[in-house]
Amino acid sequence: xxxxxxxxxxxxxxxxxxxxxxxxxxxxxxxxxxxxxxxxxxxxxxxxxxxxxxxxxxxxxxxxxxxxxxxxxxxxxxxxxxxxxxxxxxxxxxxxxxxxxxxxxxxxxxxxxxxxxxxxxxxxxxxxxxxxxxxxxxxxxxxxxxxxxxxxxxxxxxxxxxxxxxxxxxxxxxxxxxxxxxxxxxxxxxxxxxxxxxxxxxxxxxxxxxxxxxxxxxxxxxxxxxxxxxxxxxxxxxxxxxxxxxxxxxxxxxxxxxxxxxxxxxxxxxxxxxxxxxxxxxxxxxxxxxxxxxxxxxxxxxxxxxxxxxxxxxxxxxxxxxxxxxxxxxxxxxxxxxxxxxxxxx
Ligand code: UT7
Numbered sequence: 103x104x105x106x107x108x109x110x111x112x113x114x115x116x117x118x119x120x121x122x123x124x125x126x127x128x129x130x131x132x133x134x135x136x137x138x139x140x141x142x143x144x145x146x147x148x149x150x151x152x153x154x155x156x157x158x159x160x161x162x163x164x165x166x167x168x169x170x171x172x173x174x175x176x177x178x179x180x181x182x183x184x185x186x187x188x189x190x191x192x193x194x195x196x197x198x199x200x201x202x203x204x205x206x207x208x209x210x211x212x213x214x215x216x217x218x219x220x221x222x223x224x225x226x227x228x229x230x231x232x233x234x235x236x237x238x239x240x241x242x243x244x245x246x247x248x249x250x251x252x253x254x255x256x257x258x259x260x261x262x263x264x265x266x267x268x269x270x271x272x273x274x275x276x277x278x279x280x281x282x283x284x285x286x287x288x289x290x291x292x293x294x295x296x297x298x299x300x301x302x303x304x305x306x307x308x309x310x311x312x313x314x315x316x317x318x319x320x321x322x323x324x325x326x327x328x329x330x331x332x333x334x335x336x337x338x339x340x341x342x343x344x345x346x347x348x349x350x351x352x353x354x355x356x357x358x359x360x361x362x363x364x365x366x367x368x369x370x371x372x373x374x375x376x377x378x379x380x381x382x383x384x385x386x387x388x389x390x391x392x393x394x395x396x397x398x399x400x401x402x403x404x405x406x407x408x409x410x411x412x413x414x415x416x417x418x419x420x421x422x423x424x425x426x427x428x429x430x431x432x433x434x435x436x437x438x439x440x441x442x443x444x445x446x447x448x
Contacts, residue, residue, distance in 0.1 A: 119291040120238035120249070121284035124185070125445050126178025127277040127410040128171055129160035129397060136270070143266040150270045151395075155373020159273025159398030161258045167199045168276075172209045172254035175276035175406075178448045179250060180213065183280035189246035190219040192236050194229030194253040194402040196431070197260060198222055201312055209252065219246070226307060227369050227430025228297075229253055229402030230277070234426075234438060235295045237281045252278040253402035260309060262329040271372070272330075273398035277406020289420065290443030296352040297436040303340065306333045307431030332431075341371055342378035344435040345427050349383060352425065352437040360385055363439070364422035367412060369429055370394035370404045379427075391417055404428065413447070420444040 135158040136147035150156055162171070172193055180186060191213075193206035206220035219240075225232035230253035237249035254276035261268050284291060310316065311327035345368055353359065366389055368379060373394055380387045393411035400407055405426055412418035420442055427437040 117242055118244070118283045119286040119288070119293060120241040120281040121288050122279050122290040122292065122440060122443055123282045123445070124179045124181070124183025124280035125278070125406065125410060125413070126175050126180070126182050126448055127275065127403070127407050128174035128178065129275040129407070130162045130166060130171065132161050132163055133158050134161045139270055143264070143269060145266045145270055153374070154271060155392065155394045156271065156398045157395045160275060162256050162274045166256070168195050168197050168254050168256045169199050169205050169209050169212070171256065171274065171276035172205070172252045172278070173212045175254060175278040176209060176213050176250055176252050179278035179280050182446045182448045183282070184446060185248060185280060186214065188215055188218055188248040188250045188280065190237065190240050190249045191215060192221065192223055192233045192249060192251045194223045194225065194233035194251070195255055196224050196226045196229065196401060197256045215250070225430060225434040225436070226432055227371065227399070227401045227404060228428040228432070228434040228436050229430070230405045231295070231426060231428045231436030231438065232297060232434070233402070234279070234281070234292060235297055235436065238292050238295070241281060241283050247283045249281045250278060251281060252276060253404070253406055255401035255403055257330060257399070257401055260328065260330040262326065265329070267334050268330060268332055271399045273400050275397055275400040275403040275407050277403045277410060279406060289441045292438050292440050294352060294355040295436065295438045296348045296355065298344070298348065298434070300433045303433045306337050306433065338372065338375060340433060341375050341429040342382060344433070345369070345379045345429045346382035348435045348437040349379070349425055349427050352439060356439050358423070358439065362423055363389065363425045365412065365418050365424045366390045366427065367405055367408045367418070367424055368427040370397065370408055371399050371429070401430070413445070418442055
């Protein structure tokens with residue numbers, strides 16, 4: 103397995119840090135409990151809950167797209183940051199409204215952020231971490247003073263409705279933060295980051311059609327070729343291994359130890375994966391925030407939705423040191439640390 107790419111400690115000494123100053127989330131109103139999935143597929147509420155920790159998820163109705171969720175979350179994050187201006191919008195998503203153009207410019211336009219830089223990032227379930235690093239990089243490079251980073255996905259739009267292994271897991275949602283230029287000593291300052299990938303295992307999580315490998319023709323793609331597929335068991339083991347390894351790497355870069363972390367907010371892929379990461383790191387499971395029971399796996403929205411849930415429940419409080427981490431298709435993984443700031447609840 104290739105070692106995680108070496109990335110210089112971030113920010114460079116004396117450089118500008120990206121500081122989290124707003125948080126907003128949104129999930130579509132329709133709630134699908136396990137029983138609704140069990141009513142049409144060969145599965146049960148007991149199996150899904152015992153094997154994944156999920157009880158229900160939010161699902162978009164036909165006609166609702168990723169941008170609709172991203173706009174709602176973005177609006178709330180801007181309000182929380184008390185701003186109506188950003189220099190860049192980074193949208194992490196694997197379920198864009200369409201393959202071309204990127205979804206971010208449309209989201210920016212609908213948020214009244216015309217003329218700001220806007221682009222999509224696709225790192226599947228690690229998207230939000232890659233988005234944060236991109237936003238922080240724009241700030242550190244002096245390209246932007248404020249950046250809106252949104253993680254939004256509607257995986258239920260690409261799931262094979264007859265596949266019990268994936269239909270039981272995924273839900274839809276969006277979460278966003280506003281980053282502003284600040285100093286590394288401030289609460290909310292992000293970094294360092296650890297980001298990595300392993301393309302040898304690209305086939306473990308895929309959508310076969312819709313890209314250049316299967317070129318566009320006048321005939322529709324093979325039936326089912328546009329559905330999402332995942333080799334669950336292999337991914338499960340790698341998710342634990344890589345998220346635990348990335349957490350250790352980022353802590354080393356930060357000069358921190360595991361005991362310095364008050365809360366771990368990591369990708370909500372499976373409750374057993376959260377337990378596995380806690381176990382591998384030798385950390386108590388109650389330091390790991392979990393909202394997977396209510397939202398399922400929401401891909402790029404997972405980490406900000408978990409952050410919001412933890413703030414609402416009081417599990418995450420200003421001043422606490424939090425480690426963010428994720429793992430997803432690509433394969434990709436990433437982590438960062440910050441001291442949680444005082445934010446305006448919206
Ligand atoms: O978000 C990015 C990364 N994604 C992840 O990290 C997800 C990682 N993977 C997982 O969370 C788990 O592998 C799953 C939840 C997808 C599956 O759970 P598992 O405990 O790993 O099950 P498995 O794939 O080993 O399958 C065990 C059995 C199989 O039946 P047989 O072949 O033993 O007869 C599956 O067909 O469980 C079956 N199965 C189900 N049974 C009832 C798979 N899904 C279901 C289901 N209901 N929904």
